[in-house]
Amino acid sequence: MPASCHIAVFIFPFGSHAPPVLNLVKKIAASEPENVKCSIFSTAESNKLHFFPDAKGDEEFGNIKAYSVWDGVPKDHVFSGNPQLERIGLFIKATPDNFEKALKEAEEDTGVKISCLLADAFLWFASDLAEKIGVPWIPFWISGSCSLSAHLYTGEIRKLATTTDKTIRTIPGFEGLSINDMPREIQLKNEQSPLALLLDNAALNLPRATAVVVNSFEELDPDITLDLKSKFQNLFNLSPIPSIPTPSKKTSNLSRVHDTEGCLEWLRKQSDASVVYLGFGSVCTPPPDEMVALSEALETCKFPFLWSLRDHARNTLPDGFIDRASRYGKFVSWAPQLEVLESGKVGVFVSHAGWGSVLESLSNGVPMICRPFFGDHGLDSAMVEVKWRAGLRVKDGVFTKNETVNAINLILSGEKGKEIRENAQLLKGLATDAVKPNGSSTRNFQHLLKMVTKS
Incomplete structure (x- = not known):
């Protein structure tokens, strides 16, 4: 009997973005092995590094499969300057067409329509795509509540950056910090780098989400958490997410890697x-x-x-x-x-x-x-x-x-x-305490699980 829920998972394939998203997907897949199908979408390089050796087969879980999207790098392209930033810029230009094409491939491959879109919050275009195909959009902010809040208050922070007194007094949870503690992309009003524009667009679109998942636990930043809950339909702090045991004998980079150096x-x-x-x-x-x-x-x-x-x-x-x-x-x-x-x-x-x-x-x-x-x-x-x-x-x-x-x-x-x-x-x-049976992160995960399976 095919799975009734097909979750599309969009990965931002740079830095340390993939592991926390993949770990959450594994937890969802392990919790609903018969009911949920998870399709991972990332570049071939990212899939090979973080997921499965051949980026498609040899799955740890029978209900998880990886699909590769184009990274946006033209054939025979020669990088100059800052290759990492250039790669990010080219990748962003290739979206959302590369993801939309891979979504159709996954639906044809599995025979199950996408029912929910779980995406790295950096990939804000997922909000439009989810609306286009009529499914919930659930972005995952892989950093802490503090950085999420900072990006939501970008306008206020940029105004304060032009004043003599750089001390923050009115943003919940940041009292006593300095504007200089904020990320550079937030401080500079006319910053036009691909990453800065991506973050600005992410902050603008997040309130549209069915739910926002944060890689933290509520008790770490209670004032910030309370403020964020007033800004979103649903807010789920889920961490620390425990490692999920592999149900088979197969291993991959998602499992805890062997300590080869003692x-x-x-x-x-x-x-x-x-x-x-x-x-x-x-x-x-x-x-x-x-x-x-x-x-x-x-x-x-x-x-x-x-x-x-x-x-x-x-x-x-x-x-x-x-x-x-x-x-x-x-x-x-x-x-x-x-x-x-x-x-x-x-x-x-x-x-x-x-x-x-x-x-x-x-x-x-x-x-x-x-x-x-x-x-x-x-x-x-x-x-x-x-x-x-x-x-x-x-x-x-x-x-x-x-x-x-x-x-x-x-x-x-x-x-x-x-x-x-x-x-x-x-x-x-x-x-x-947050991950105990009745802890805040455990309860939040159960709410999230009901949301993605109901969809």
Whole structure:
């Protein structure tokens, strides 16, 4: 008997957007294996990286299948300037025709009409497409409630940016923050980059959604959550979303990846909450002078550390540092971050403050030292330090040896850092409660599930 519900899932194929959306889809698919069919739509490159090896077959779940959409890059195209931004621009120009074409392919392939459109919130054109085919549109904001709110208040923030006093006083949940903490795309009135325009259009269209899904939990930002609920028909904070066991013996990149470099075995030998974990995501790397400052700080502090460091970045470390520091630290090219933070051994996470890292860190009670790079990193860092008081920002957004030494010592062993450590544990408790059987995220997921299956 064919599935009665066919959910189309649109992926924004850049950065860390795919994993949280795919994890939610897996949870939906596992909850309704007989009733729901999920079709994933992304570029072939993204599907191969985040989903299935051949982007179509070898499914973990019988009710999930991936379809490739054109990435917008012309044949023999030569990239110049900033290839990533250029790729985003070309991809945006190819939408929505590439997605609409793939939707028809999925309907013909499955024999079931699309009944709901779940899309990364960046892909705002999905609102028009959902209206055209007469189905609910449910955008998924993969970052936190704070960044969603910031984009909804873009007009007010841009007005404040032209004033002398940069302190925010009237936006719920942001009191005491500075306009300078907001993403660059919001601050600049005439910013015309493809990404800035995409975000502006997303914010304008989100109130049209049947429901908005947010990658957070209500108790983290109660004032912001209350304000957002007044702006949307339905608001569902769903995180932290647990990993969903694979129903077959097959594995893919969606499953927790094997710890090939022995991070967890090394961590088991360390004392609880004693390790400095350093990881800057898949895109960010501090400049050479800051890599030197970080290295000197670690060598001065002598705390055990685990550093997830891509191979090309090792060339920027001081001569002999890796050999000297290997007595008490471990360098890896990749770390299973969630398992590392869940281990109980990490006392502080030195991070770029991407939302995925912030959510994983705070949900596991690990304080942070934040060095933002772009996008919502600065806002996330400000929330960590000012609003949640569960970490610190590096001074002036740049690693220096002395400031980094002071920050590590304060959080791991300083009396002044006691409140930070306690606040991080408090947030862990709130996150844990949110996913209990009657927790807010659990209830929100059940509401979402009824919505997508009813459709």
